[in-house]
Amino acid sequence: MSCVLCESDGGLVVARTPQFRVVRVTDGDEARRFPAFYRLIWATHAAEFSDLSDTDRHACMDAVTEIERVLRSLLAPTKVNIASLGNVVPHLHWHVIARFDWDSHFPAPVWAGAQRDEVAGGAAARLALPLEAADAAVAQALTC
């Protein structure tokens, strides 16, 4: 069966290890509304988190935690949201999203309805530093 995350990167790759890659979402409404939106995508095809071995699960969540720590440290979000859904693409991936009390949907989940107008010109401009700096810090945290 064809799987889009087996066949393509699924975003801007900011880090890659033998076990997983981390991408930043760079297109569509999500990227404009929630610019610090990263996904950890498991390298091999697995549908559910519990399909991984214990060792792999721990490594996976250690990496998710590192991404969260970088986002907290650099961007001081109001909250970090972490989720593994995969209803549309059942290839294990974790969303790690920096949320801000000024973003278009806060405090609703990013998948719910908007609570207010989007930031004019894109939310990225309101972040404490350019996304490329966050990308670099995520890459350094996961591959050094």
Added chain:
Amino acid sequence: MSCVLCESDGGLVVARTPQFRVVRVTDGDEARRFPAFYRLIWATHAAEFSDLSDTDRHACMDAVTEIERVLRSLLAPTKVNIASLGNVVPHLHWHVIARFDWDSHFPAPVWAGAQRDEVAGGAAARLALPLEAADAAVAQALTC
């Protein structure tokens, strides 16, 4: 600061350990639409997953994984959804939700809009076994 998950159970408690409790969501639209909807709620107040020690993080996700395994084994869901959001209640809790291709929102997240009518009489009746049996299996997996 007052915290609803410090002050109340937040659902029907099915398991409790010194580190966390697991509740099943039993009221509101969520329970009617997504009956096998569990939450692991960390016992002590922590806002973000990365606030936990490494040992606690691993124990937390080991337990989340056990819940997922029970749901897969007993209910054969189309997909399991796992998420830690906490924008409204920033006290660490993990949603673990059995999703079915016939549920009102699938494949959309439970927080998005409905895709079809709800199951008449409540979705619980379509599950392979009563929720009390799933509760008991979750409790056994986490406390035995």
